[in-house]
Amino acid sequence: MFSSILTALIINNVVLSQFLGICPFLGVSTNLKTASGMGIMVIFVTTAAAIITWCLQIFVLARLDLLYLQTIVFILVIASLVQLLEMILQKYIPSLYNAFGIFLPLITTNCVVLGVCISVADKNYSFGQMLTYSLATTGGFLLAIVLMAGIRERLEDSDVPKFLQGFPIALISAGLMALAFMGLR
Amino acid sequence: MKNKFTKSKDKKQFNFSNKAENQRLKSSSVFFDGLIKNNPTFVLLLGMCPTLATTTSAITAFGMGISAMAVLIFSNLTISFVRKVIPNKIRIAAFITIIAGFVSLVEMLLKAFVPALADSLGIFIPLIVVNCIILARAEGFASKHNPFKSIIDGFGTGLGFTVALVIIGGTREILGSGSIFGFSLYNPAYAASLFTLPAGGFLTLGIILGVINFAKERKHV
Numbered sequence: 001m002f003s004s005i006l007t008a009l010i011i012n013n014v015v016l017s018q019f020l021g022i023c024p025f026l027g028v029s030t031n032l033k034t035a036s037g038m039g040i041m042v043i044f045v046t047t048a049a050a051i052i053t054w055c056l057q058i059f060v061l062a063r064l065d066l067l068y069l070q071t072i073v074f075i076l077v078i079a080s081l082v083q084l085l086e087m088i089l090q091k092y093i094p095s096l097y098n099a100f101g102i103f104l105p106l107i108t109t110n111c112v113v114l115g116v117c118i119s120v121a122d123k124n125y126s127f128g129q130m131l132t133y134s135l136a137t138t139g140g141f142l143l144a145i146v147l148m149a150g151i152r153e154r155l156e157d158s159d160v161p162k163f164l165q166g167f168p169i170a171l172i173s174a175g176l177m178a179l180a181f182m183g184l185r
Numbered sequence: 186m187k188n189k190f191t192k193s194k195d196k197k198q199f200n201f202s203n204k205a206e207n208q209r210l211k212s213s214s215v216f217f218d219g220l221i222k223n224n225p226t227f228v229l230l231l232g233m234c235p236t237l238a239t240t241t242s243a244i245t246a247f248g249m250g251i252s253a254m255a256v257l258i259f260s261n262l263t264i265s266f267v268r269k270v271i272p273n274k275i276r277i278a279a280f281i282t283i284i285a286g287f288v289s290l291v292e293m294l295l296k297a298f299v300p301a302l303a304d305s306l307g308i309f310i311p312l313i314v315v316n317c318i319i320l321a322r323a324e325g326f327a328s329k330h331n332p333f334k335s336i337i338d339g340f341g342t343g344l345g346f347t348v349a350l351v352i353i354g355g356t357r358e359i360l361g362s363g364s365i366f367g368f369s370l371y372n373p374a375y376a377a378s379l380f381t382l383p384a385g386g387f388l389t390l391g392i393i394l395g396v397i398n399f400a401k402e403r404k405h406v
Contacts, residue, residue: 017383019238023317026233068293071311072285079278108281109315111234118311163399164391167230171391178384 005136014112014137015144016178021112025145026170028103035149038103039142043135045085046113049078050134053117054127074117082108112141147177212337219341225318226349227397232318235309236350237386243366246354247347248302252291252310254343257319260284261327261339268328280323281314288314318346357381357389 012018015025021042028038053074061067086104089097097104107113116137120130151173160169225231232253239249263283271279292310295303303310313319322342327335359365361380363373379385 019234019383019386020312022233022237023231026230068289071289071292071314072282075281075285075314076278079281083278105277108277109317109320111312111315114312114315115308118308122308163402164395165398168391168395168398171387171394175384175387175391178382178387179379182382182384 005132007136009136009140009143010181011184013140013144013181014115015141016174016181018115020115021110021141021145024103024106024110025141025148025174026167029145029148029170030152032146032149032153034103035145036142037100039138039145041100041103041107042110042112042141043138045078045082045107046116046138047131047134049074049081049113050117050120050130052077052081054120054125054130057121070118070121074121075114078113078117079108112138144177148174151177212334215334215337216341219322219338219343220345220348223342224345224349225321225342226346226353227394229318229321231321232316232346233390234312235316236353237383237390239306239309240350240354240357240386240389241381242358242362242364243351243355245302245305246350248295248299249306249309250343250347250350252295252306253313253316253318254340254347256284256287256291256313257322257343257346258336258339259287260319261322261335262332263287264323264327265330265332265335271328276328277320277324280320280328284319284323285314318342353386353389353393356393357385360389361385 014020015022024038024042029035056073056077057070061070061073066073082104086097089100089104116134120133125133148170152170155169155173164172219225223229226233226236235249235253240246260280260283264280267279288311291313292303295306295310322338326338330338355365357380359370361376361378361382363369363371363376377385380389
């Protein structure tokens with residue numbers, strides 16, 4: 001089990017190998033604090049969504065032969081979960097809600113959440129496997145985004161040619177990171 | 186010459202549509218906006234996930250682009266049709282449901298007619314649902330303009346996405362596998378297989394964006 005965690009975390013890193021969650025990875029990683037906040041939110045939302053969609057998949061969709069509704073049902077679950085989370089946070093922990101601002105609704109369109117849910121469904125994981133996979137995968141996302149934020153903060157102080165500033169250099173850095181992670185296979 | 190009689194005539198002209206924008210937007214400008222000026226991949230930098238993942242070869246890039254374009258056109262059309270009856274609060278959820286419906290449809294069609302392509306695109310077909318491009322166009326255009334212009338916008342933006350994907354995919358395929366669209370160009374032994382790997386995807390997109398920025402700078406100087 002430890003090796004499967006390690007695989008999902010580093011060797012098959014969700015962002016650098018599986019290409020999920022690139023939008024927030026590039027968009028939110030300018031600042032270390034926001035990056036880690038986003039990462040932790042994703043871990044939480046994904047695991048919750050994975051549990052719910054796993055239950056739905058096994059007890060509803062498969063039993064009633066409604067597998068073609070998978071995409072629609074999953075994304076609606078995720079969207080409502082995010083909405084619910086937003087409302088709960090707003091009411092009970094307003095400081096956290098204000099800190100995250102616009103990132104919460106953004107998690108709905110995060111490929112990682114839907115990607116993990118669909119992967120779990122496709123591979124027919126058991127409950128324990130699903131939990132491990134979800135936590136390890138999103139842990140990998142947190143790892144990647146925090147590393148990226150660290151690099152980008154350093155990049156701000158260095159002398160990047162004007163045409164490479166912003167996205168291009170971020171992508172090239174991500175490429176180098178992916179190369180590094182590849183070497184761990 | 187303006188007098189009190191011409192005033193009422195002017196008022197009548199603008200009562201046809203509740204969106205004045207409808208009259209001032211030409212279809213051709215909508216189309217080329219989506220294709221070039223507001224190209225979703227190279228300018229708006231949206232929909233990065235499928236861009237990096239499905240461009241290992243030109244064919245998969247093309248397949249992805251066309252699938253996304255199909256979903257974009259039909260969801261734009263549908264959303265534009267129902268834009269006046271959807272309550273504002275559940276707007277986004279309704280858009281996502283409509284988009285998810287079309288994605289499921291496209292997924293089934295792909296799996297039935299081109300299973301090889303569906304296999305190589307893998308999980309990224311259902312992930313078209315969360316493709317920022319489609320939601321952005323639904324929110325930003327289809328919910329505010331008539332169905333005909335929405336189709337044009339979907340077609341233009343989708344085509345822009347497809348072209349961008351094929352450019353990136355083609356580059357990665359030529360440099361990484363020595364072929365283009367399956368036709369072998371040179372001995373693959375000389376190819377830098379790095380480019381078909383994830384790292385190569387990041388590097389290729391970064392360099393292409395850098396080149397585009399460079400070209401933009403030169404134009405303005």
